[in-house]
Amino acid sequence: MKHFTAPSDVPSVPELVQKALDVKRNPRRYAQLGNNKTLGLFFFNPSLRTRLSTQKAAQNLGMSVMMMNFNKEGWQLETEAGVIMDGGKAEHVKEAAAVVGQYCDVIGLRTFAKLENAAEDYKETFIQQFKQHAGVPIISLESEIRHPLQSLTDLLTIEDYRIRKNHTQKPKVVLTWAPHVKALPQAVPNSFVEWTKHMDYDLTITHPQGAELSTEFTEGVNIEYDQNKALQEADFVYVKNWSSFANYGKVIEAPDWTITAEKMALTNQAYLMHCLPVRRNLVIADEVLDGSQSIVIEQAGNRETAAQAILQEILLHLNAGESLSDLSESLII
Numbered sequence: 001m002k003h004f005t006a007p008s009d010v011p012s013v014p015e016l017v018q019k020a021l022d023v024k025r026n027p028r029r030y031a032q033l034g035n036n037k038t039l040g041l042f043f044f045n046p047s048l049r050t051r052l053s054t055q056k057a058a059q060n061l062g063m064s065v066m067m068m069n070f071n072k073e074g075w076q077l078e079t080e081a082g083v084i085m086d087g088g089k090a091e092h093v094k095e096a097a098a099v100v101g102q103y104c105d106v107i108g109l110r111t112f113a114k115l116e117n118a119a120e121d122y123k124e125t126f127i128q129q130f131k132q133h134a135g136v137p138i139i140s141l142e143s144e145i146r147h148p149l150q151s152l153t154d155l156l157t158i159e160d161y162r163i164r165k166n167h168t169q170k171p172k173v174v175l176t177w178a179p180h181v182k183a184l185p186q187a188v189p190n191s192f193v194e195w196t197k198h199m200d201y202d203l204t205i206t207h208p209q210g211a212e213l214s215t216e217f218t219e220g221v222n223i224e225y226d227q228n229k230a231l232q233e234a235d236f237v238y239v240k241n242w243s244s245f246a247n248y249g250k251v252i253e254a255p256d257w258t259i260t261a262e263k264m265a266l267t268n269q270a271y272l273m274h275c276l277p278v279r280r281n282l283v284i285a286d287e288v289l290d291g292s293q294s295i296v297i298e299q300a301g302n303r304e305t306a307a308q309a310i311l312q313e314i315l316l317h318l319n320a321g322e323s324l325s326d327l328s329e330s331l332i333i
């Protein structure tokens, strides 16, 4: 695997999930793999889980880690080609990405949707520009429209629970919208759907009318506008707010969509998942979040495993490339 930004970068999603499960069972297998390699983690917005779990994962593999809050500590970056840079943006992403690539063997990049213009956000400009100009593998730590490390974590969590609970039947997985006071991006639900499509799951998305995700992600997936109906017989309930795609970035008002104990009672004693951070008693009621069906903390713990699995795959790819170039150099000599 060269980059990690979407399922299309991965030869097989089920095999990658299996590799992540192997990392969880045997986390020290490749403790030296990243020796003398540097991971740069660059953030354009706040993060708790992504930042700490990816740093820990890199350290588990012997890597050095550099971290920077680009939006607060770096120069403002221009992304347009051919512009006269006479405004507030001091550096072009072409140089910034290329320079960072001089210091790092692998780059993790976290950007965030502006939620002003769907066409702009859906270009994933920073990820694409870094892929083009950095010259080293790029890991998406969340883009404007995708959160692949979160999604790998989510699939790993579901598979881990299925194994531990001896759950052999095809699971019913429900992604449910829940209320929020702010306009949030569609990255987590988009990615969850995009990755889950590669698994043998019975997936249903439920949300109020007007909260449809982009059909680029939801095509072929069952959508149910009645939340209570969708939750019936669910084995896993993934809760997340997102803002409108059609009426881009607008907050959707539907207060009765909060996940309560009453709603969870409709399920097949489903496990409750959320990527966190979560607003209590707005998105999910206290009694559910603190209840025995909630697996959100273990899910967050699995972020470290998923990040380690991805770094391992990338380092194995890098090391294989280095061995080949050593071999060709010795042949030339």
Ligand code: CP
Binding pocket: 046, 047, 048, 049, 050, 051, 142, 150, 275, 276, 277
């Ligand atoms: N789930 C997630 O990405 O959390 P952070 O925003 O804290 O990194």
